[in-house]
Amino acid sequence: MKKRDKKEPFIDTSFKSKTIKNPLKMDDSIADNYRGYVTLDPDKEFILNDKIGKILEKSCPTHAITYQNNDLKIHLDNGKCILCGNCKVESPELIKITNKFDQAKKRRDDLIETFSMSAPFEKTYDELGQELKNKIDKIFGRSLAIREIDAGSCNGCEIEINALNNPIYDIERYGITFVASPRHADVLLVTGPASKNMEQALKIAYDSTPNPKIVIAVGACACSGGIFGNNYATTGGIDNIVPVNVYIPGCPPRPQALLYGILLAINKI
Amino acid sequence: MEHYLSKLEQLKFKFTKHVKNNNEIHIELDDTSQLIEFCNILKLEMNLRLLTIIYCDERKINHEFSIRYLLGSDIDDIFLFVISHMNKKHAYFPSLSDVFPSSIKYEREINDMFGIQTQEDTILKPLILHDFQKNVFPLRKDFDAKTELNYSHRKFEFTPITGDGICEIPVGPIHAGIIEPGHFRFSVIGETIVNMETRLGYTHKGIEKIAESMSIDDVVFLSERISGDESIANSMAFCQAIEKIGQLTIPQKAEQIRLLFAELERIYNHFGTLSGIITDIGFPYGASRLNILKEQIMQLNEKLSGSRILFGVNQIGGVKINMTDETLIYIHSVLDNAFQTFEKILDLLKSNSSVMDRLRNTGMIEKQVARDLGLVGISSRCIGIESDTRHTHPYGYYPSIRLKQKTPRETMEHQVELQKRIGDVLSRFMSRVDDLRQSKEIIDSITTLKNDGLSVSLEGELAPYSSGLGYAESHRGETLHWIMIGEHNSIFRYKIRTASFSNWPIIEHAVLNNIVADFSVINKSFDFSYSGNDL
Numbered sequence: 015m016k017k018r019d020k021k022e023p024f025i026d027t028s029f030k031s032k033t034i035k036n037p038l039k040m041d042d043s044i045a046d047n048y049r050g051y052v053t054l055d056p057d058k059e060f061i062l063n064d065k066i067g068k069i070l071e072k073s074c075p076t077h078a079i080t081y082q083n084n085d086l087k088i089h090l091d092n093g094k095c096i097l098c099g100n101c102k103v104e105s106p107e108l109i110k111i112t113n114k115f116d117q118a119k120k121r122r123d124d125l126i127e128t129f130s131m132s133a134p135f136e137k138t139y140d141e142l143g144q145e146l147k148n149k150i151d152k153i154f155g156r157s158l159a160i161r162e163i164d165a166g167s168c169n170g171c172e173i174e175i176n177a178l179n180n181p182i183y184d185i186e187r188y189g190i191t192f193v194a195s196p197r198h199a200d201v202l203l204v205t206g207p208a209s210k211n212m213e214q215a216l217k218i219a220y221d222s223t224p225n226p227k228i229v230i231a232v233g234a235c236a237c238s239g240g241i242f243g244n245n246y247a248t249t250g251g252i253d254n255i256v257p258v259n260v261y262i263p264g265c266p267p268r269p270q271a272l273l274y275g276i277l278l279a280i281n282k283i
Numbered sequence: 284m285e286h287y288l289s290k291l292e293q294l295k296f297k298f299t300k301h302v303k304n305n306n307e308i309h310i311e312l313d314d315t316s317q318l319i320e321f322c323n324i325l326k327l328e329m330n331l332r333l334l335t336i337i338y339c340d341e342r343k344i345n346h347e348f349s350i351r352y353l354l355g356s357d358i359d360d361i362f363l364f365v366i367s368h369m370n371k372k373h374a375y376f377p378s379l380s381d382v383f384p385s386s387i388k389y390e391r392e393i394n395d396m397f398g399i400q401t402q403e404d405t406i407l408k409p410l411i412l413h414d415f416q417k418n419v420f421p422l423r424k425d426f427d428a429k430t431e432l433n434y435s436h437r438k439f440e441f442t443p444i445t446g447d448g449i450c451e452i453p454v455g456p457i458h459a460g461i462i463e464p465g466h467f468r469f470s471v472i473g474e475t476i477v478n479m480e481t482r483l484g485y486t487h488k489g490i491e492k493i494a495e496s497m498s499i500d501d502v503v504f505l506s507e508r509i510s511g512d513e514s515i516a517n518s519m520a521f522c523q524a525i526e527k528i529g530q531l532t533i534p535q536k537a538e539q540i541r542l543l544f545a546e547l548e549r550i551y552n553h554f555g556t557l558s559g560i561i562t563d564i565g566f567p568y569g570a571s572r573l574n575i576l577k578e579q580i581m582q583l584n585e586k587l588s589g590s591r592i593l594f595g596v597n598q599i600g601g602v603k604i605n606m607t608d609e610t611l612i613y614i615h616s617v618l619d620n621a622f623q624t625f626e627k628i629l630d631l632l633k634s635n636s637s638v639m640d641r642l643r644n645t646g647m648i649e650k651q652v653a654r655d656l657g658l659v660g661i662s663s664r665c666i667g668i669e670s671d672t673r674h675t676h677p678y679g680y681y682p683s684i685r686l687k688q689k690t691p692r693e694t695m696e697h698q699v700e701l702q703k704r705i706g707d708v709l710s711r712f713m714s715r716v717d718d719l720r721q722s723k724e725i726i727d728s729i730t731t732l733k734n735d736g737l738s739v740s741l742e743g744e745l746a747p748y749s750s751g752l753g754y755a756e757s758h759r760g761e762t763l764h765w766i767m768i769g770e771h772n773s774i775f776r777y778k779i780r781t782a783s784f785s786n787w788p789i790i791e792h793a794v795l796n797n798i799v800a801d802f803s804v805i806n807k808s809f810d811f812s813y814s815g816n817d818l
Contacts (some may be wrong), residue, residue, distance in 0.1 A: 045586040049595070075501035098504050098595050103603070111589075162461045166486040168814045169463055170511025170592050173555070176461050177581070180574040194459035210432070211413045211485045211817075212464055215456045241505055245428045246421055247489035266511065268591060 033184050037270045038116070038277070048113040049097040050268065054088065054129045055110035066108065073104035076234070076241045092117055093125040093237030093251075096265035118230075118262040118275030122253060125237060125261055157189045158280060161199035161223070165216050165252065166209030170266040171233040175203065183269045190276065196223045201279060203272075207235040207248040208255050220256040228279045231258045232272065234265045287361055290329060296321050304527050306676065307752060309364045315377075318367055322352065323382045331356055331363060332657050333383035335780040337765050338393045340424045344748060348399065350376050353752075353765070357669065360676050362752060375400055385657035388788060396422040396491075409437055411484040411817060421492050422776075428492045444470035444478045452799065456485045460803070463813035467802070474798040479791050487817040494777040495769075499525060500599060502774060506764070507594050509779060510815035512555075515541070515548045516757030517781070517815075518597040520764040523678060524753030525599050528768055529741050535733035537601035538680035543614065543729065544588065544596050544604075545679075545755070546722040550618070551580035552758040553715045553722075554625075556810040560712055561632065563804035564641040572628045576621050583617050601738025608732060615727065622723055629716065642709040646793040646805030649706065656789055660760015660782045662809055664714045666706035672756035679755075686724050708808040718758070744772055759783055759812065781815035 034043050044050070067081030067088060078094035079101060081087075102109045119125050162175055178185040179192065193199050196219040208216065220229070231252040234240035244250030252258055262275035287308065291300065297313040298321075312318060325331050331354040339349045348369040355362050369376055376393075378401035379386040390401050391410040398420040400407065412419070416433045420426060444451075449470050456464035464485040470478040490509060494502050506521040507514040519541055526533060558573035585591045588604050596604050632638050650666050663670045673681045689697070704710040750767040760782030769775035786809065793805050 043582070045582070045589070047589040048585050048591075049589040075497070075504050096504060096508075096594075097590070099589070099603070100504075163457055164463045164486070164813075166488055166814075167463070168508040168511040169812060170508070170514075170594070172461055172463065173512060173592055176555075177578060179461075180578050181571050182575065182578045192461060196457070206486065207488060209486055209488055209817075210415065210434075211487055212456065214414075215464065215485070219457055241501075241508055242488045242490070242493065245489045245493050246419075246426075246430050246432050247487050247492075265508075265594065266592065 033181055037183055037273050044113045044115070044268070044270070046113060048268070049099055049111050050264070050271070051092070051112050051114040051117055052095050052097065052099075052101065053090065053110055053112070053127065054108055066105070069105055070101055070108065073101045075100060076238075076243070088129045090127045090129065091125060091238065092119075092127065092263040093122060093261055094234055094240065095263060096234050096241050098265075115264070115268050115271035116274045117264070118260055118267075118271065118278050120260050120278065122237065122251075122258070122261055125263055157191075158201060158276070159191055159193045159199045160201045160203050160276070161193055161196045161219070162203045162205070163196075163216060163219055165204055165206040165212040165236070165255075166248065167206030167233065167235055171205035171235075174266045174269055174272060175205070175232070177269045178272060183273070185273065188273075188277075196220075199223050199227070201228045201230060201276065202256075203230050203232055203276075204252045204256075204258075205232045205236050206252075207239045207242045207250065208252050210247050210249065213249060213255055216252075216255055228259045229256055230260045230262060230275055230279055232262050232275070233267060234263055237261045237263055240265065284359075284361060287329060287359070287363075294321075294324060296324075304751065306360050307362045307364060309366060311366045315367045318352075318365065318377050319379060319382060322354070322365065322379055325354060325363065325365075326382055329356065330358070332654070333379065333385055334362070334657070334761075335763055335765070335778065335785075336379075336386060336389035336393065337776075337778045338397050338399070338422070339767060339776045339778075340397065340422065343424055348397070350393075351765075352379065353763070355676075357675060362676075369399070377401065383657065384655045385785060385788070388784070396420060398423070409439060409484075411487050413437065413439070413484060421489060426492075428489060428496055439482065441468045441480050441482075442478070448472050449477065465813050469794075469799060469802075471799060474800070476794050476797055476799060476802070479794050479802075481787065481791060483787065483813060484817050486814045488814075490818045491777050491779060494774050497774070499772055499774060502777070503598055504595075506779075507597075509818065510757075510781060510783070510812040511592055512552050513548070513757040513759065513762065513781065513812065513815060514593050515545045515596060516755040516762050517764070517779075519545060519679070520753035520755040520762050521766070522597050522599050522753070523755070524751040524764050524766045525741075525745075527751035527753065528749050528766065529745050531600055531739055531741060533601050533739060534735040534737065535680070536735050537737050539729060539732055540602045540604060540606050540737075541597065542680040542684075543606070543611075543726060544593055544602075546726050547580060547584060547587075547614075548593055549722045549758040550621075550719060551577050551584065552810075553719045554580060556758075556807065557712065557715055559807040559810070560642070560708065560804055561638070563807050564638060566632075566635070566638055569628060569632050569635075569638065572624070572631075576625055576628075579617065579621055583614065587614070598738060600740055601736070603737070605737060606732060611729065611732060618723055618726060622720075625719070639709070641801075641804065642712055643707060644705075645708040645801050646797055646808060647705060647707045648789055648793050652792050653706070653789065656792075657785050658760075658789055659785055660756070661711055661714050661718065661758075662760065662782075662786045662789055664717075665704055665710035667701060667704055670761065672754055672761045676754055684725055684728055686721075686728060708804055711808040747771075748775065757782055759810065759815075760786065779818055781812065783811040783813075783815040787811055787816050 071081045076094045078091045080089045236252045239250035260279045300310045334353040334355045337351040352365040394407045452469040455466040466482040468480045507518045509517045554577035561570040581591045745768045753764040763780045765778040767775040
C-alpha cells in the first residue's frame with residue numbers, strides 16, 4: 015500500500031476525457047499509484063543474503079522472483095509478474111513499483127531482469143531491433159492490420175485491447191486497425207496462457223496469417239503462463255505453440271503498454 | 284429460517300440435518316434412493332431452485348465421493364445443501380434433470396472432471412475437456428495438476444438438424460470481434476436461425492485444480508483472474524467463504540471499501556456492455572460516447588486501486604486499498620459527471636428510432652425457460668424474475684445500506700416500466716440502466732467511512748475439512764464459491780459457480796427465430812464471460 019503525498023490534493027480537477035495526445039508519453043493520464051512495473055529499487059543499497067532472497071521469492075504467487083544462493087542474484091521475470099504488489103507488502107523497502115508501461119521486449123529472456131548486490135539493472139533496447147526496423151517499415155508501410163486471438167485469457171487483456179479502440183486511445187489514428195480474420199492480418203495479438211483447448215485453433219490461425227507476420231504475446235499469461243503456469247490444461251505461454259516476436263508483460267498491460275509493444279514490433283520506436 | 288426448518292420437519296422423509304453459518308441447512312438423507320423425490324418436494328413446496336452441484340473427491344477422508352446439491356430460494360436468505368455419498372457400491376449418481384433441467388450442465392461437468400456418470404444410461408457430451416487423453420479426470424485427488432497430457436480425439440457431435448433448405452454455419456472458436464473463444468453452430472433456413480448449439484470450454488485453465496496446490500493467500504489472486512471483469516465479485520466471494528470458515532469479522536471500513544469497489548466494477552462493466560450493444564447494432568456515435576464513460580470509470584479505478592480493472596483490492600480479512608473521506612468526495616464527483624452525461628446519451632438513444640427498432644423484440648426469452656434453466660442476474664431480471672444476491676442473501680456492507688424511499692408515483696412508474704420487460708434485448712438494456720442507477724445510489728448513500736482499520740489477520744489454522752459458502756453479486760449475477768479446507772490451511776476443494784455458468788444455456792433459446800446478423804447483439808446483451816464458464 016502506498017501512502018499518498020499529502021501536499022498534492024487527491025482531488026484532480028484536470029480529469030478530462032479528451033483523446034490523449036501522445037499515449038507513449040508519461041503524463042497525468044496515468045495515475046501515480048498505477049502498478050505498471052515492478053523492480054528492485056535502484057536507489058536503495060542492500061546486501062543480498064539468503065533471508066532477503068527467500069522472503070522475496072516466497073512473496074510472489076507466480077514465482078516471478080527467483081533467488082539463487084550460489085551466485086547471490088535475484089532474478090525478476092516480468093513475463094510472470096501479475097503486478098499484484100504482494101512483494102511490496104512483504105518487503106516495502108526493497109521493491110519499487112512504478113507506473114511505467116514501456117516494458118515490452120522482443121525476446122523472452124529480456125523480460126528477466128537480474129539484480130545482484132545493490133547494483134541497479136541497466137536496460138538497453140534490443141540492438142537487433144535496429145536491423146529489423148528498416149526491413150519491416152518497407153513491407154508494412156504505415157498501415158498495420160491486427161487480429162486479436164484469445165487463447166484462454168481471463169478477459170482482462172481483452173478489456174484493455176478493446177480500450178485501444180475507444181476515443182481516448184484511438185489506435186486507428188496510427189494506421190492500426192483490428193481486422194476480423196487472421197487472413198487479413200499482419201500482426202497476431204495473442205492473450206492467455208494458451209489453453210490446451212485453444213492450441214489447435216491458434217496454430218491454424220497462425221498458419222492462415224500471410225507472411226511476413228508478427229506475433230505479440232500480450233500479458234503475463236501469454237508470456238509465461240502467469241498465475242496459471244504450466245498445468246494439465248495450459249501450455250505455459252504462447253511461445254510453446256507459435257514463435258513470438260514481442261512480449262508485452264503486465265496483468266493486464268495498459269493500453270499505452272500495448273501500443274508501445276505494437277510499435278516496438280513494427281519498429282517505429 | 285425457522286419457517287424452512289419447520290417445513291422440513293413436516294416432510295415424511297428420514298434425514299439428519301444441521302444448521303451452519305446462520306443460513307446454511309445441511310441435510311443428509313438416510314435413503315439416497317429417495318433423493319430425486321425429495322428434491323422435487325423441495326422445489327414444489329418451498330419454491331427452491333438448483334444453484335449448483337458440488338462434487339468432491341473425499342476418498343482420502345472417508346473413502347467416498349460426496350455430492351452436494353445446493354438449493355436456494357429467490358426470496359429468503361437460505362441455502363440448502365442436500366448431501367449424498369457415493370462409494371464403490373454406487374458408481375452412479377442420480378440425475379436431477381427431471382426436476383431441475385439446469386442440472387444437466389453440472390452433470391456434464393462432473394462427467395468430465397470426475398468421470399462419474401448419472402444413473403440413466405445416457406451418453407453425455409463432453410463439456411470442458413475437448414481433445415484430452417481419455418480416462419483422465421482432473422479433479423480427482425490422484426491426478427497431479429502438472430501432468431503432461433497427450434491429445435486424443437474425443438467425439439463431439441453437434442445435434443444434426445436436417446431438412447429442406449437447412450444449412451449449417453459454424454462460427455468460432457476465434458470470433459471476428461475482440462472477444463473470448465467459443466464455438467457456435469447455427470442451423471439456418473435463409474437468414475432465420477432454427478437451431479443453435481454452443482460448444483464452450485476453450486478457455487479452460489484448470490483453476491479449480493491448481494487452487495488446491497496454492498496457499499490461500501495466493502488463491503485470492505487466482506480468484507481475481509477467474510474472469511478479469513468480475514475480479515472484485517469473485518475475490519470477494521472467495522474471501523467471504525474463507526472468513527466464514529475462520530469466523531473472522533472484518534472491519535466495517537473494509538466492508539465499505541469492498542462495496543464501493545464492487546459497485547464501481549458493476550458501473551464500468553455495464554457502461555462497457557451498453558456500449559457493446561450499441562456497437563453491434565451499428566451506431567458508433569452512441570457507442571463511443573458510452574465507451575468514454577467506461578474509460579473514465581476505469582481511470583478512476585486506476586487512481587483508487589492502482590489497477591484499471593481492480594486487481595489486488597481484496598485480501599483475506601479485509602482490503603489492501605485505503606480510502607479517505609476525500610477519496611469519497613472524488614468518487615462522488617466523478618460519478619456525478621459521468622451519470623449526467625449518461626442520462627443525456629440515454630435520451631439520445633431512446634429518441635433514435637433506428638436504435639430502438641433493432642433492440643425491441645430481438646432475442647426474446649420466455650419466463651418459464653428462464654426459470655427452468657435457473658437464470659440469475661440481468662438475464663433473469665429482464666423477464667421480471669427478481670434475483671439479486673444483494674437483496675436475497677445480503678452480504679458485506681449491503682444490509683446497512685439505506686436507499687432513498689421512492690414516492691408512490693415513482694414506484695408506480697417503475698412498475699409500469701417493469702411490465703414492458705419482455706425478455707428482449709431492450710429489456711436487458713433497460714435492466715442494466717436500472718442497475719447502473721441503483722449502483723450510483725448505493726455509492727451516494729455512503730458519505731462517511733468508518734474508522735476501524737483495513738483488515739484483520741487470520742489467526743491459527745483453519746479447521747481441516749470444514750467448508751463454507753461465499754457469495755456475491757457480480758454485474759452478471761449471483762456468484763457462488765464453495766470451499767473445503769484441507770490440512771495446514773490448504774484448499775481441499777474449490778468449487779466456483781459464476782453467473783455465466785448457469786446463464787450460458789439461455790443463449791440457445793434466445794437466438795431462435797432471429798436472424799444470424801442479430802446474434803452478436805443478442806450475445807452482447809447477455810454479456811456472458813467465457814472464462815468464467817470454462818474456468
